[in-house]
Amino acid sequence: MTGQLPFPRHSARTQRFTLGAPRDFSLSPDGTRVVFLRSADGTDRSQRLWVLDPADGREFTAADPRALLAGADEELPPEERARRERSREGSAGIVGYAVDAAVELAAFALSGRLFVSELRAGTTRELRAAGPVVDPRPSPDGRRVAYVANGALRVVAVDGAGTGDASGDRALAEPDGPEVTWGLAEFVAAEEMGRHRGFWWSPESDRLLAARVDEAPVARWWIADPSHPDREPTEVRYPAAGTANAEVTLALFDLDGSRTDVRWDTACYPYLARVHWSAAGPPLLLVQTRDQRAQRYLTVDTDTGATTAVHEDEDEVWVEPFPGAPAWTSDGRLVRIADEGGARKLFVGDRPLTGEPLHVRAVLDIGTDDVLFSASGADMHDIGVYRAWFRGSGDQGGWERVGERPYPTVSSAVRGGELTVLTQASMERPGARSEVVRLDPDGGEKVLAVIGSHAETPGLTARPRLVLAGERRIPCAVLLPTGHQEGDGPLPVLLDPYGGPHGQRVVAAHNAHLTSQWFADQGFAVIVADGRGTPGRSPAWEKAVSRQVGPVALDDQVHALEALADSFPLDLGRVAIRGWSFGGYLAGLAALRRPDVFHAAVVGAPVTDLRLYDTHYQERYLGRPEEEPAAYALNSLVTDEGLSGAVEPHRPMLIVHGLADDNVVVAHSLRLSSALLAAGRPHEVLPLTGVTHMASQEQVAENLLLLQVEFLKRSLGIGQRSPAGGPRT
Known part of the structure; x- marks a missing residue:
């Protein structure tokens, strides 16, 4: 019976078909x-x-x-x-x-x-x-x-x-203070740097390296639950752009409790982005300047706590931390990922192991003579697992793909000893397949076992067409209603982007397009476009949004839409856009700044006042607000000149936000609503009680899809009946 549920309920109940995998x-x-x-x-x-x-x-x-x-x-x-x-x-x-x-x-x-x-x-x-x-x-x-x-x-x-x-x-x-913790990652490390740990064992099991986090300098914010006015608000420490960060340091501890402080120039390099400690070498740190235009690789003397720089990256726009790097090879060479010559490459020591067309994303494992890593190829939607040799039989250079299939995939891998678990998703089937394989020393692999998945099969099939749109060759997925025939006439259009840093949506994985296909089946031509700023293509593509994140991202959505109109049945007189988080910000920007193109917008959990988002993310792209106020004014929704009524016409806007969101706090949507009201702009606001940025509760996730469709059809004047299985209460 579960497989016959309406898609919104089925997707919500299975957490987008990930449970059981x-x-x-x-x-x-x-x-x-x-x-x-x-x-x-x-x-x-x-x-x-x-x-x-x-x-x-x-x-x-x-x-x-x-x-x-x-x-x-x-x-x-x-x-x-x-x-x-x-x-x-x-x-x-x-x-x-x-x-x-x-x-x-x-x-x-x-x-x-x-x-x-x-x-x-x-x-x-x-x-x-x-x-x-x-x-x-x-x-x-x-x-x-x-x-x-x-x-x-x-x-x-x-x-x-x-x-x-x-x-x-x-x-x-x-803790030696009320705001001090040992062994935990601070907010920006976990939210923005991908560092979720705060302590590391020595290879000999006799010592621990631990982060001390002092949040006393960080501003206090309060997250309240208006549905329960009898409850006290929750206090959170939130480092908004331009304000103080937590103070992060490291110390080494013997099991008897004796302590050795680790020393580096924390005033110049306050961000601790990565820590690596293995038997192949001393502890290895990656630290960044606050403006993120430089980062240093430091080794730690475990006797004294002194640090020594072994490498430094600098970039006039920003530097990037990557999963799995830096690390050591077994013979003590530094493994890192860096941008060089317009490409993102894998290095062992000073030697690049990769080059174009590979765009390296993460180091997955380091063997005795090879490095396992993930990368995009010439097709950005095809994300593969690769291995490159740094010594031995493969020392002549080059790389090979692991688990290559006759079609694009989205792949990941975990290796231990002689075995590897290779997980691959594709457009050929729902979900993903995880295999235990043995990699041959000189290339190739043998499948030993398949790890069973209990994930449910979706009741619909996603049929995206993956294309490169326009002169900018913007990666896009275009989805039409199931059964749509050529000659059926133009369709109202729904842009369904994330469209910003860290979020690639156009990938060769079936389940990644299920929600977009469901929206298409409600009578829309759905477009998912990964414009400049999104990952997976090149360093220049990602960094093109510096100081102008919003305008560049919005311009690429319009560019893709207009380019695709030549090849697909798009009714450019009925165009809507929906999104969450950065996608919600982009949807709000579209309705306010390009009402000539967009006729309705669903604005989910948007960042509207960019001064209210965190330091590590916002200052990377816009600088510090006290130093570059013009960049914040240009990109923020609540400072948009369109709010004064100068940009016409006013377009319908549904603003959705979880009241318990501690990442993009609800103040963003409240400030946008207040500014819209002051400017005389009609809009709708849907507050979600007890919901965080994930919005993962089953009934919330289900009804959000249904309510968005109802709003979009009403706003675009589409007279079709509501999708089967209306909102639950």
């Missing part, structure tokens, strides 16, 4: 275990910990959160709730875990309690720990687990031995 893989060095998370079925939000034996394909559950909690509801401490929001984690149960070097032991937190699983036996037990527990991580030797509780970094022995000595549960670092 395997994720978060770890592979044992001896090749006998693949560990992963997966919920029991395609509508179950509770993730379990699983183990697969690649030799015979046998899977078994190592930890079931419902059994461990004896059926009680999960209770999340505030720090864990914040971690999940920063990582956009909408599931429940075991949403993250960490393993020792041998992948014999896994540690995870449930309801603030600490659990460990013996992965060979598939047994799980609770460790007595000072809670609430956040981000537990075993030592490489599997003898201890470090975790954070109430801002303190603590260590507990896995065997439970000791009471207050070096083998028992004890604090290594405790």
